[in-house]
Amino acid sequence: MKIGMAGTGRMGAAIAQRLAGRGHQVTVWNRTADKARALGLPVVEDPAGLLEASEIIISILTDASAIETVYSKLLSGDVRRKLFIEMSTVRPETERKLADKVRAKGAALVECPVGGTVGPAKEGKLFGFAGGEAADIARARPLLDQMCRRVEHVGPVGAGAAMKLAINLPLMVFWQAFGEALSLCEPLGIDPARLMDIFADTSGGPNVLKVRGPAIAAALAGKDPGGATFNVDSIRKDLRTMLEEARALGRELPVTQRALECFDRAAGNGLGAADAATLPASWLRSQAK
Numbered sequence: 106m107k108i109g110m111a112g113t114g115r116m117g118a119a120i121a122q123r124l125a126g127r128g129h130q131v132t133v134w135n136r137t138a139d140k141a142r143a144l145g146l147p148v149v150e151d152p153a154g155l156l157e158a159s160e161i162i163i164s165i166l167t168d169a170s171a172i173e174t175v176y177s178k179l180l181s182g183d184v185r186r187k188l189f190i191e192m193s194t195v196r197p198e199t200e201r202k203l204a205d206k207v208r209a210k211g212a213a214l215v216e217c218p219v220g221g222t223v224g225p226a227k228e229g230k231l232f233g234f235a236g237g238e239a240a241d242i243a244r245a246r247p248l249l250d251q252m253c254r255r256v257e258h259v260g261p262v263g264a265g266a267a268m269k270l271a272i273n274l275p276l277m278v279f280w281q282a283f284g285e286a287l288s289l290c291e292p293l294g295i296d297p298a299r300l301m302d303i304f305a306d307t308s309g310g311p312n313v314l315k316v317r318g319p320a321i322a323a324a325l326a327g328k329d330p331g332g333a334t335f336n337v338d339s340i341r342k343d344l345r346t347m348l349e350e351a352r353a354l355g356r357e358l359p360v361t362q363r364a365l366e367c368f369d370r371a372a373g374n375g376l377g378a379a380d381a382a383t384l385p386a387s388w389l390r391s392q393a394k
């Protein structure tokens with residue numbers, strides 16, 4: 106299948122590589138062209154260039170403003186009968202407004218924000234929260250199944266975004282909760298790797314500890330936890346998006362609000378581009394007497 110990828114950041118690059126590895130003809134575009142060129146796939150200079158090369162265009166971009174910028178160029182071309190698969194983590198209304206614009210141009214849009222990070226994206230093991238019309242989802246399904254270990258069609262466009270924000274909330278606040286938990290047992294002087302092993306075997310340890318435990322232990326031991334797969338600035342973006350959505354729904358998210366304040370402080374101390382795994386260690390350092 107001929108696929109266009111708009112945005113080859115960490116996730117877009119991994120997904121493009123995965124689909125190219127499954128035999129698809131993948132053409133890529135990225136605002137910072139060097140990142141697109143590094144993939145060794147055909148590159149176009151402008152988002153609209155993807156339209157000539159592809160039947161299906163996938164986007165996974167930072168936020169609503171990036172979507173606005175990129176789609177204003179994509180939708181300036183002839184998009185009739187194309188299918189767009191939008192995978193960014195944004196508010197439901199962003200996807201709904203975009204779907205309306207896409208439909209008005211004679212094309213279709215499915216949203217499918219994902220759980221899982223760069224490793225699962227490369228292996229086709231994401232969890233997709235799909236929103237859209239049944240016929241459009243059916244068209245996207247063969248590709249979604251190659252990107253994801255599980256795809257749940259949770260409702261019309263916007264439903265996927267709502268689910269993605271919901272599943273990310275406990276994970277995002279976990280990074281703060283875990284720093285606080287460790288502050289209670291830090292005086293015991295237990296080796297960080299052993300601590301991760303203990304927590305991961307209890308109800309106090311979520312799934313992410315199995316994957317990121319070694320990186321968290323490295324950060325606690327004052328070592329380099331490795332490259333960032335999901336950085337602190339991305340967490341702050343997601344928390345702000347959750348809070349905006351909650352305000353629109355008339356709901357309160359006090360724990361989310363406080364976690365954002367703590368992570369804003371970490372970013373103020375230079376951790377914005379660091380991996381989430383550094384947050385518990387950073388909290389412990391901030392508490393040191």
Ligand SMILES: NC(=O)c1ccc[n+]([C@@H]2O[C@H](COP(=O)([O-])OP(=O)(O)OC[C@H]3O[C@@H](n4cnc5c(N)ncnc54)[C@H](OP(=O)(O)O)[C@@H]3O)[C@@H](O)[C@H]2O)c1
Nearest residue numbers: 112113114115116136137166167171174193194222334335
């Ligand atoms: N990383 C993860 O583990 C993960 C997991 C699930 C979901 N997500 C979500 O997936 C999305 C992408 O995340 P990521 O980690 O891949 O981020 P990233 O590495 O920072 O990539 C962001 C992408 O958006 C592009 N972009 C940003 N602003 C733009 C603008 N104004 N105009 C055009 N392009 C713009 C970037 O282009 P440049 O390269 O030019 O900056 C890049 O291609 C986010 O919504 C994130 O929440 C991430």
